[in-house]
Amino acid sequence: MPFTHFKTQMKRFSLTDLMSLRKKKFFRAPQWELKLGVRIFLGFVVLYFLAVFLSLGIGGYYLLSKHYPDTDPILLINPFLGFYFAVDLMLRYFFQALPVTEVKSLLLHPISKKAIVQGVLLRSLGSIFNALPLVVLLPFCIVFSIENGINFSLWIWFLALFCLSLSANFFTFLILKDNKKAAVFLVVLLLGYLLDYFFGLSISAYFARGLDLIYQNGFWALVPAGVLATSVVLAHNFLKQQLFLDKGLSKKKERIVGSNLQFFDRWEHMGFFLKNDLRLIIRNIRPRQVVLTGVLFLFYGLFFFTQDRYFDLPAALVFSGLFITGGFMITFGQYVPAWDSEYYSFLMCQNVAYRKYLKSKLYLMMFSVVVSSTLALPYLFFGSKVMLVIWAAGIFNFGFGSMITLYSGAFNTNPIRLNIKAKAFENTQNFSFIQLVFMLPKLILPLLVFYLPYQFFGFSGGLLGLVGVGLAGLLFQKQLLTLIVKTYQKKKYQTLQSFSKSVS
């Protein structure tokens, strides 16, 4: 008996199909109208940065040729590129992710694995990191060509760099899912830096010499081209191997961390909630990313305090003080209660009064302000004036800023998937206009609180203003909390509804 002939030819799953899926995903997500607005807003932000980079590229040429009229600007740039690529790789590692859920949903359908992998690789090209060499180097090279006439070696140099940048994009996939490889990679980067710094064995100098070579003899550009080709092949094969539920698409099974937090048991209920929130932070990817941002804010002061022109601008000092002491408070606090969105309905029928729940979040934020203010101690290096400003801002954040942040959370109804990475410039899911609107009281208000008394009573008057409002916040914590609880209760059903909508 002959076999039944089943159709075995697979339909080509084209890029347009993929795009149409992406489109549907976007327009059918909860609150997509808002997200569209946010995208448009972010679009302007990106445009702004684009303009900055463009001017960097164009202005860079003139700047270099003005200050070093006798040297070829390319040779001046090359020494910095090694460092650039190292940082580039690191950033990519933190922000690039394999789109697991999307890939998973395609696996069962008659789409070849090759097509899926190609789709993933193609999409990764749209990453913002790949655009950077285009927006900076391309205008630079165009200006160079206009000023000096068409120069083939220049364009070969440009293409070589572009190849390297894309290779970085593909190589990142190889280390994404493997902690060991990633660790090795980070150690290598660190070793390179140490060798450079302590032993004068400069890898970036070798790298620069290689780039010089390419610039002088275009033949050498075959090397980066080869690197790119290798990276594509490696990434392609690697991802294809990884397209199994128990491999690249699996959840990483993790060791249990943070099970011993008995330290917090001494504060009965509060300690218990704090303990849980700490577990939430250390055991999930998203909160960890946010904490990292919060830590980066600690260094925000370096930006201001090292420049004399800001030093005499008290408002700038206050501004940085607010960020130094409140970095974590703002980045983490603005997503309360979305951190608990995955099980919010569970919490809502447990024996937790809203007040207690919110109070524990408030205490977590206040706790973080204390920690940040303590960690800010090294700023004493810039003088006692700076230290006083930071701590005054800290007291403001401790008593009052934390309240505003908590209040703003009531309007945040976008769920958060705890264990999914957020991508750079794509973090629109949890970014809302309301949060933006609340940035005003979080930042403008303290500035006013400082500035008004400052105008009349001088510097210490301004500081006292900040401290006073902070203390008032503490004094009226009970009343303010009642107000916040009422707002949260009013928003409860709406919050529950949008939290229960799945996000992916």
Next chain:
Amino acid sequence: MIQVTHLTKKYSGKVVLEIPDLQIPRGQKFGLVGNNGAGKTTLFSLLLDLIEASSGSVSINGIPVQTSEAWKPFTAAYIDESYLMGYLTVEEYYHFLGNLRGVAKEEITSWVQDFEPFFNGEILGQKKYLRDFSKGNQKKAGIVGALIGKPALVILDEPFANLDPTTQIRLKKLIQEEAEKNSTTFLISSHDLTHVTEVCDRIVLLEKGVVIKDIETTPETLKQLETYFSN
């Protein structure tokens, strides 16, 4: 225990649930059956104040759920895995619940040992987070979690689905024992008519948001229900 009065729920003008009057006495094992979209989960969500009623009210033990939170201390539920905190281990989750319901850590640790047969050795002492458990094991962990602190009212949505046959049978026994020992009121929705008629002493059949049948379970109930659903 539960009093439902003139309860309706509308979504954009369309009525999805309409219950003029429903009373559930203390200690009853109340079974809720009905096809998909009949309004079972909607009813449970209304009882737990997770969605806002369009009109009418629910009170548990005389406490209106919409205006007070005082029903929470003696009410527990397991609806789906969103009732678990994925980043905790089972033990940590139980201690969390114990803390909320005023049960000491040591007490829970010994109490939970009684459920070893139900867990079949797959829940306790596993060095992994709840999010890494299989669906069935998540459910086992969640159901037992709902029993911590001897709540007077336990609401379980589809407790039998996703469980292996052995566990289904053990779950039936578990519910009966708990109800007997602590006169717990159980609200159970299920698509499995055999199980639900076996466990519950009252069956309410919902269709399109309306109560069609409200019967005390007798040996004939299963037949009756099967006849109803096959038409």
